[in-house]
Amino acid sequence: MLSRILLCFAVLSASTPLFADTVWLKNGDRLTGKIKVFDGGKLLIQTDYAGSIPVDWKQVQTLESDQELLVKQDAYTGEKAKSLQAAEPGKVTLANGEAPKTVDLASIQQIIKPKPVIEDLVWKGNVDVALDYKRAEKDTNDYDIDFNTTARHERWRHTAKGEYNREFQNNVVTTDNWSAEYDLDRFLTEQWFWQGRLTYKRDKIEDLSRQRTVGTGPGYQFWDNELGAFSLGSLLNRTDYEYSDGGKDNFYSLAMKWNYNRYLVGKTVEFFTNGELGKPLAGPADYSLDAEMGLRYKVTEWASLNLKAERDIISGGSDSDLSKTRYTAGFGVTW
Known part of the structure; x- marks a missing residue:
C-alpha cells in the first residue's frame, strides 16, 4: 500500500508543476510557468518548455500566481499582493488575507517582485x-x-x-x-x-x-x-x-x-x-x-x-x- 501511495505521489508531482503560475488568454489558450514581470504592455512568463514568453497584455483574460507581487496601478505607487487569484474575464483578484481586491487588468501598469528595502526597485x-x-x-x-x-x-x-x-x-x-x-x-x-x-x-x-x-x-x-x-x-x-x-x-x-x-x-x-x-x-x-x-x-x-x-x-x-x-x-x- 505504501509503495502505491508513493508511486501515485511521484506521478502526480511529475505531471503537476509545483508553484506554477497560470495565465489564461482570450483565445482560450493557457500558459503555465512563473510570472517574471509585467511592464510596457508585455507580460513575461518563464516556462520550462519554451523559455521566456512575452505575452501582449491585451490578450490576457485573467491570471493567477502564488508569488508575492507588487501590483502598480499608476507609475509610482503600488499594492503588495500575497498572491493573485483568477477572476472574471478582464479582471484579477489581489489576495491580501481578509481583504481581497478585484481590479481591472486594464488598470494595471506594472507587476514586479517586491524588493526587501525599496519595494519598487x-x-x-x-x-x-x-x-x-x-x-x-x-x-x-x-x-x-x-x-x-x-x-x-x-x-x-x-x-x-x-x-x-x-x-x-x-x-x-x-x-x-x-x-x-x-x-x-x-x-x-x-x-x-x-x-x-x-x-x-x-x-x-x-x-x-x-x-x-x-x-x-x-x-x-x-x-x-x-x-x-x-x-x-x-x-x-x-x-x-x-x-x-x-x-x-x-x-x-x-x-x-x-x-x-x-x-x-x-x-x-x-x-x-x-x-x-x-x-x-x-x-x-x-x-x-x-x-x-x-x-x-x-x-x-x-x-x-x-x-x-x-x-x-x-x-x-x-x-x-x-x-x-x-x-x-x-x-x-x-x-
Missing part, C-alpha cells in the same frame, strides 16, 4: 570582459572590462557605467585608459525626465590625458521594459581637457545622447547601442563622438557572450584629431 546591468592574446612577430595582450548598471525607483533613475582598457605589445604598454560615468534622472512625467551627468576619462598613453565633463538637460524615454529600452537626451556640458604636455582647455558644448537595447529570440539575444554626439559652442574641438554597438547572447540566466564595436572621435583639425575604433569579443554576467 528595478535593478539591472551587466559586466563584460574581453581578453585577446596574440603570439606572432609582435606579441599582443589586450584586456577590456566594462560595466553598466541601472537602478530605478519611483521617479528616480540612477545609472553608473565604467570601462578599463589595457594593451601590451612585446611587453610595452600601448593602450592604458579608463572611464567612469554617473547619471541621475528625475522623471517629470512617465516619459520626460531631467538628467544630471558626471564623466571622467583618464588616458596614460594618448596626448589627451584627462577629460572631465559635467552636464545637465532634458530627455525623453520612449519605452523601458523587460524587452528593451530606448531614450534620447540633450545636454549642456562643461568639459575640461588636460594634455600630457601640461596644457589645458575648457569649453561648453551641446550634446545628444542615445541609449537603445532590444531583446530578441525570447530574451536570448540582445542588440544594444549607446553613445553621445557633441558639438562645442567654442573650444579646441569641432565635434566629438563616443559610441558603441554590439550583440549579447545569453548562455544561461546570468552568463553571456558578447561582440562589440566602439568608436571614439574628437575632431579639431589635423593636428588634434583623435580617432579610435575597437572591436572586442568576450564573456560577461547579466542581471
Whole structure:
C-alpha cells in the first residue's frame, strides 16, 4: 500500500508543476510557468518548455500566481499582493488575507517582485570582459572590462557605467585608459525626465590625458521594459581637457545622447547601442563622438557572450584629431 501511495505521489508531482503560475488568454489558450514581470504592455512568463514568453497584455483574460507581487496601478505607487487569484474575464483578484481586491487588468501598469528595502526597485546591468592574446612577430595582450548598471525607483533613475582598457605589445604598454560615468534622472512625467551627468576619462598613453565633463538637460524615454529600452537626451556640458604636455582647455558644448537595447529570440539575444554626439559652442574641438554597438547572447540566466564595436572621435583639425575604433569579443554576467 505504501509503495502505491508513493508511486501515485511521484506521478502526480511529475505531471503537476509545483508553484506554477497560470495565465489564461482570450483565445482560450493557457500558459503555465512563473510570472517574471509585467511592464510596457508585455507580460513575461518563464516556462520550462519554451523559455521566456512575452505575452501582449491585451490578450490576457485573467491570471493567477502564488508569488508575492507588487501590483502598480499608476507609475509610482503600488499594492503588495500575497498572491493573485483568477477572476472574471478582464479582471484579477489581489489576495491580501481578509481583504481581497478585484481590479481591472486594464488598470494595471506594472507587476514586479517586491524588493526587501525599496519595494519598487528595478535593478539591472551587466559586466563584460574581453581578453585577446596574440603570439606572432609582435606579441599582443589586450584586456577590456566594462560595466553598466541601472537602478530605478519611483521617479528616480540612477545609472553608473565604467570601462578599463589595457594593451601590451612585446611587453610595452600601448593602450592604458579608463572611464567612469554617473547619471541621475528625475522623471517629470512617465516619459520626460531631467538628467544630471558626471564623466571622467583618464588616458596614460594618448596626448589627451584627462577629460572631465559635467552636464545637465532634458530627455525623453520612449519605452523601458523587460524587452528593451530606448531614450534620447540633450545636454549642456562643461568639459575640461588636460594634455600630457601640461596644457589645458575648457569649453561648453551641446550634446545628444542615445541609449537603445532590444531583446530578441525570447530574451536570448540582445542588440544594444549607446553613445553621445557633441558639438562645442567654442573650444579646441569641432565635434566629438563616443559610441558603441554590439550583440549579447545569453548562455544561461546570468552568463553571456558578447561582440562589440566602439568608436571614439574628437575632431579639431589635423593636428588634434583623435580617432579610435575597437572591436572586442568576450564573456560577461547579466542581471
